[in-house]
Amino acid sequence: MIDRQQTGARVGGTHRSEAFVHLDATRLRADEDIPFDLYVRNGSNYMLFRRAHHPMTYDELKSFRAKGLSEFFVDARSKKALARYFEQELAVRLKDPRLALDEKAGFLMEASRIIMDDLFAHPESPETLGTVRTLVEQTVGFISSGRQAFRSVIRLCSHDYYTYTHTLHVEVYSVALGKQLNLSPNFLQKLGEGALLHDIGKALVPPEILTKPGPLSPEEWQVMKQHPQLGIDLLSAQGPLDEITRWAIIGHHERIDGRGYPYGLARDEVALPGRIVALADIYDALTTNRSYHAAARSFEALNVIKDHMLGGVDADLFRELVILLANNAPEW
Ligand SMILES: [Fe+2]
Known part of the structure; x- marks a missing residue:
């Protein structure tokens, strides 16, 4: 895993100097192509968890959550890719009959x-x-x-x-x-x-x-x-x-x-x-x-x-x- 120290301010807000954006882990699905790297946080360090375009299997996601982990982090420089991904996925998810309201x-x-x-x-x-x-x-x-x-x-x-x-x-x-x-x-x-x-x-x-x-x-x-x-x-x-x-x-x-x-x-x-x-x-x-x-x-x-x-x-x-x-x- 690659270790990277956070360089910006508080994570999760809209301040422009933030180095990472948090992402609720339940939003990602198994086997889907994710166009940005995923990091996990350990204290103030961010470690690369999964490279972009390397889908996670159902079992990997399950074991991630079983460890009590609930969020991923995305390098703020990939904000555009993250936003495009959510824009495309939104219409799909809202129509998905398997998802609860x-x-x-x-x-x-x-x-x-x-x-x-x-x-x-x-x-x-x-x-x-x-x-x-x-x-x-x-x-x-x-x-x-x-x-x-x-x-x-x-x-x-x-x-x-x-x-x-x-x-x-x-x-x-x-x-x-x-x-x-x-x-x-x-x-x-x-x-x-x-x-x-x-x-x-x-x-x-x-x-x-x-x-x-x-x-x-x-x-x-x-x-x-x-x-x-x-x-x-x-x-x-x-x-x-x-x-x-x-x-x-x-x-x-x-x-x-x-x-x-x-x-x-x-x-x-x-x-x-x-x-x-x-x-x-x-x-x-x-x-x-x-x-x-x-x-x-x-x-x-x-x-x-x-x-x-x-x-x-x-x-x-x-x-x-x-x-x-x-x-x-x-x-x-
Ligand atoms: Fe205002």
Whole structure:
């Protein structure tokens, strides 16, 4: 085995200097051609476990799991190959009748995390909108396939504390709210694309501002507040941007009371996609990074919005979110 010391920061997030990306071992199948090397971690060292294009047998995978190992690591330089693999596999797995709904939901979220991680590392790529379109089609299709599928995804959102999956949660909550409002399939699709990309403009904010520990100076805050518009500029450079998608991005920090940013729009000046993504963004921010129990997180987050933020969000949408979560959250 080849030993390699980790050179980057924390593994598993979206920070660009990371040397390895983790991968849930249950996502790989026996005998399939895997186009990237697989590593295992031993302390802070990463050891080559299997070269690319050398399929593992069923027994090898079984013994790997029997040892209590649950994750592989992939060299971050192979992120593109990893993302392409998940993109191709996603449609296959979601159609596979042998897979349980929870496994499909898990694969969908893992694929979304990996694909979005790659996309945020290369935000100017001309493939961005096409990749996101495919991903949202799969997500909307899965969520729409039945209440149990929908619950499987919601359950994963509420149990998943990693902040880097925030974007995926905002997509799921936005599409779910849109479905609750009986919005058209095209609206859901474009809304989902905007929700996934709502913070893409942050890729253009200087890292020293983005990751600064402690409060930002007024000047830094001015730069930070440009990220919705930066996202629009970035995507518009790749071709015409759908209006629903555009609103989902530009409106996600606007507030009904006019105290949001970047434009301080009030009430109906913020189009519906913006109001939906803004609420989904707030709800998910409140339910991540919290150490208390999942049920309390959902209920408490809604109470925080009701007691302290209702002036800033669309009250009708908030009611719909309460109904949605009361009916579908795993623990209320
Ligand atoms: Fe944002």
